[in-house]
Amino acid sequence: MTRTSPMTVKRVRLWRWGHNPLKRHSDVVEAWIVLVTWALALLGGVLAGVVAAQATDSAFAVRRAQVHAVSAVLTDDAAKTPSGGSGYDNGRVWAAVRWTDTVGTVHTGQTKIFPGSPVGSRLTVWADGTGRIVSPPPSVTGATLQVVLTGLLVAPLAGATVWAGGRLIRTRLLQRRLAEWEKEWEQVGPEWRKRSGGRG
Structure with missing residues (x-):
């Protein structure tokens, strides 16, 4: 008796960037959205943290001068x-x-x-x-600590906000893709079922 092994599904990474006959334009758009979202989340988060820290430091400097x-x-x-x-x-x-x-x-x-x-x-x-x-x-030590904490707090919040925006765009794109698939299936499905039934 021959023992059959269960079918395994191989996950192909970065498939949206390579040649794939099933790849659609929306897949390429989604790939770019993911790339841009992560880049903006990382760079934007760091930039927002630096700006917030500098603003806090400037506010303390003004306070000390007054x-x-x-x-x-x-x-x-x-x-x-x-x-x-x-x-x-x-x-x-x-x-x-x-x-x-x-x-x-x-x-x-x-x-x-x-x-x-x-x-x-x-x-x-x-x-x-x-x-x-x-x-x-x-104090100088207290001000420095608050500046650092402000930057560390703002950076991940800004990055998470950008990431959430990208996630929302991807969700809308997925909904649109599913609607397109459903519309195409309405056209192809009856013919496919007809041929499948004929073979039986």
Whole structure:
């Protein structure tokens, strides 16, 4: 008794690029769509990540240029215990401070400090061009980390967006191809069934 082996299907890679009698124009178009989609996804993702990182770095640079550190004096004793809050201030409390700018103008404001600091304590605060106390800019290390993370986050998102667009185009092309096959089968099918039935 002869044992027959199951039929195996050999997958031919890059068949859309070679000579194939069954290859249609839509197959060539799809091959180019795949190639262009991957190229744009990779290059576009990298470019978008670089642009986003540069934009973030520029924003931090502008922020650092708009503020400056000043030496201030605590004008009141700070509260000994922080009031209930969101917990994002590391237990710090609001306190009044005073400082003098480079032209001799005295400024006052409120800033967050650790509880229990006595009046007269010196501390560094950040002020903008109008003399208003603002939050400190990120450190060089913190800014660099945020720039890198921004680039790493934007790059794959941009690439995935391009890839999804290419996938959508390929899906539409497949639907169109199936419709063409169905239309052709409506013309060829009856004749093929007629001949097949005649052989039986």
